Structures are given as structure tokens and as C-alpha cells.
Amino acid sequence: MSVDSMTYPVSKGRSDALMDWLQMLSGAALILFVLLHMTLVSSVIISPDIMNAIAGKYEHLYLAQIGGPVLFLLFLFHFYIAARKIPFRREGQKIIWSHAKMLHHNDTWLWIVQVVTAMLILVMGSIHMWAVLSDLPVSAAKSAARIQSGPWVYFYLLLCPLVALHVVAGLYRIAVKWGFVKDRKRAGLRKFATILGIAMVVLSVFTLIRFMTLSV
Numbered sequence: 763m764s765v766d767s768m769t770y771p772v773s774k775g776r777s778d779a780l781m782d783w784l785q786m787l788s789g790a791a792l793i794l795f796v797l798l799h800m801t802l803v804s805s806v807i808i809s810p811d812i813m814n815a816i817a818g819k820y821e822h823l824y825l826a827q828i829g830g831p832v833l834f835l836l837f838l839f840h841f842y843i844a845a846r847k848i849p850f851r852r853e854g855q856k857i858i859w860s861h862a863k864m865l866h867h868n869d870t871w872l873w874i875v876q877v878v879t880a881m882l883i884l885v886m887g888s889i890h891m892w893a894v895l896s897d898l899p900v901s902a903a904k905s906a907a908r909i910q911s912g913p914w915v916y917f918y919l920l921l922c923p924l925v926a927l928h929v930v931a932g933l934y935r936i937a938v939k940w941g942f943v944k945d946r947k948r949a950g951l952r953k954f955a956t957i958l959g960i961a962m963v964v965l966s967v968f969t970l971i972r973f974m975t976l977s978v
């Protein structure tokens with residue numbers, strides 16, 4: 763047996779473990795970003811001036827001009843790393859689908875939800891970031907004008923629940939897979955994830971209503 767064939771499985775195992783770490787860390791960073799982003803954008807509910815002040819600070823610190831594109835790269839990187847486990851071929855999809863139906867395994871279903879939402883978020887998130895970052899500076903009036911025009915409100919009404927589902931499914935899977943939450947506490951984790959998902963959608967809908975009713 764050659765040295766290569768003896769060492770290959772070990773190094774492959776190591777690189778797979780490294781990829782798993784990178785997937786988890788980039789996912790966790792994106793979850794934190796999305797939660798912060800939703801809270802900051804929803805400041806428009808209290809007052810457009812508060813949203814403008816936050817956006818002004820954000821640009822003053824170059825977080826939009828530099829942080830925006832960096833975040834976009836992190837977003838693409840996370841998809842690239844996670845995509846290695848997605849079955850893009852028809853046969854692979856059939857196997858996963860039949861296993862999920864056969865096993866009635868909630869975690870397999872959750873994984874399917876995560877993959878489907880990921881594909882849609884990749885396209886819609888890219889369109890969203892392009893629209894916002896190519897029209898800086900951010901302001902409540904500009905956001906309201908965008909949301910009140912064309913199909914943008916429907917676009918966001920679809921993107922919000924997709925992001926909420928992907929975030930809570932990701933949070934749940936990180937907590938279980940990396941052992942942050944023990945088996946006996948899984949029911950509590952599921953409850954927390956459901957409440958967080960609902961809270962994200964409700965907050966987003968109120969934010970959109972505020973943008974729709976803001977005079978521009």
C-alpha cells in the first residue's frame with residue numbers, strides 16, 4: 763500500500779472537519795448579522811430619523827462601503843462551503859427525499875428546508891444587497907420609495923420568512939450538531955427556535971408596513 767493511499771483518508775477527514783468548522787462559523791456570523799440587521803432596519807418603526815442616524819453612523823465608519831461587500835463575500839463563501847453537501851443531481855435528490863419520507867425524521871426534513879431556503883436566499887439576498895449597496899447612502903426615505911415601487915414589497919414578504927426559516931433551522935442544527943444543547947433539552951430548543959422565527963417574521967412585517975405607509 764502506498765503512503766498516499768494510507769494518509770488520504772486521514773487528511774480528507776481533517777479537511778472535511780475544517781470545512782464543517784468554517785460552515786458553522788460563517789453561518790453563525792451570518793445569523794448574528796441578520797439579527798442585528800433586522801433590529802437596525804426595524805428602528806424605522808419608532809422613527810425614520812433613528813434609522814437615518816444609524817445608517818449615517820454605518821456609512822461614517824465605512825461599514826456600508828467596505829463591510830457591505832465583505833458581507834456579500836461571506837454570504838457567497840457560506841453557500842460555497844455548504845453546497846458541497848447538497849445533492850445537485852436528480853438521483854441524489856431522490857435518495858434524500860425517499861429517506862426523509864421513510865424515516866419520518868424531523869432533522870432530515872429540517873435539512874431539506876435549509877437547502878431549499880438556501881437556494882432561494884442565494885438569489886434573492888444577492889439581488890437585495892445589489893439593490894441597496896449600489897444605491898448608497900441608505901436612508902429611510904429611499905428604502906420606503908423602493909418598497910412602495912414595483913414588486914419589492916412582495917419580494918421582501920417572501921424573503922423575510924425564508925430568512926427566518928433558514929436562520930432558526932441553522933441555529934437549531936448548530937446547537938444540536940456541535941453539542942451546545944444536550945438531547946434532553948432539545949424540546950426547549952425547538953420551542954425557542956419557533957418563537958424566534960415567528961418574532962423575526964412579525965418584526966419584518968411591521969417594518970414593511972411602516973415603509974409602505976411612510977410618505978416619500
Ligand code: HEM
Nearest residue numbers: 800803830833887891894900905908918921922925966969
Ligand atoms: C451589507 C448588506 C446589507 C445591507 C446594507 C442591507 C440593508 C437593508 C435595507 C436598507 C433595507 C430596507 C429596505 C430597502 O432599502 O430595500 C433592508 C431590508 C431587508 N433586508 Fe437587508 N441589507 C443587507 C444584507 C441583507 C442580507 C444578507 C439579508 C438576508 C439574506 C437581508 C434581508 C433583508 C430583509 C428580509 C429585508 C426586509 C425588511 C426586514 O426584514 O427588516 N439583508 N436591508
